Amino acid sequence: MMGADTRLEELGVSGLGEVDEAAFSRLVERHRRELHVHCYRMLASFxxxxxxxQETFLRAWRRRETYQGRSTLRAWLYRIATNACLDLLAKCRPEPATGGEVRWLQPYPDRLLDELPAGDADDPEAVAVARETIELAYLxxxxxxxxxPRAVLILRDVHGxxxxxxxxxxxxxxxxxxSALQRARAGLREHLPAQRQDWTGGEPDAGTRELVRRYTEAGxxxxIAGIAALLRDDVRCSMPPTPGLHIGRDAVVADWTASGFEGMAGLRPVLTYVNRQPAVAFYHWREQEGAYLPLTIDVLRITGGAITEIVTFHGDRFPGLGLPERLAADGAE
Structure with a gap:
């Protein structure tokens, strides 16, 4: 999961204090994506x-004199980033989430996850950990x-x-x-599906693609009846930041029915991948604008040929996911 790293001897300097701002920026920028994903795991907000x-890079520049090469530059940056996350959590979210939902949860586009260093690409276990620990169920x-304990878990079990x-x-x-790691692992198991294989999506197979196609057409x-037929009995459905977690097919269907979803006309889908999971972005026809505009994006977790979880995000997430801001009547962007 780690990319190329740098030590002081490779730079021909005795300390980062000898490096100018432009060179310093080049050194740290190569780690931006993996640091961003690390902070995202800690915070669940893109x-x-x-x-x-940004705060990590600012702190690193201000404290560059303290880096003397006893660890790699990456490890030093991870330390700063982790502490920056802990500081933010202490200030803004002193209490962890409760009740199975995370209202500050935001999606992470696969196109940016693809920028991560190849790292242990030849190690199937490392690849599985990287994929599973970015899925929404894990977050x-x-x-x-x-x-x-969250920081301990991520540093020990994700980064090793x-x-x-x-x-x-x-x-x-x-x-x-x-001790914190053992408590964190126990806490994690309480909020994850029962078996590890039940919450990893893995590479989409033909069955998964067919299920997504049927979900898209029904959407x-x-x-609603067509979608309900694709859901597992214990399906979970949420729509952060809107409060409310619906568990079970009947509860989910009742919520959709109450929302007036059935009978809504003028939808057009765009398939994508978010957090290494299949997702369907729905656009809604707006006559005044003469175009299809972002409505919602459904991120799906699929287990054993059925949809186990749907996390729906509002249309304001589309730009960050690299989705078009509108679709023309003829389907062009």
């Missing part, structure tokens, strides 16, 4: 992660952990940091870090 990466579960390095970052003992037709 926008907060962006702000935190929601992690947000139910207190910030410091040794306990002593995590302890140094947090100013804690190795025993405390190991365009606003055929």
């Amino acid at each position: 926008e907060d992660a962006e702000d935190t990466v 929601v579960a992690v947000q139910h952990l207190a910030p410091r 940091w040794p306990a002593k390095d995590v302890a140094e970052l947090l100013g804690d003992s190795v025993n405390s870090v190991n 365009v037709a606003t055929d």
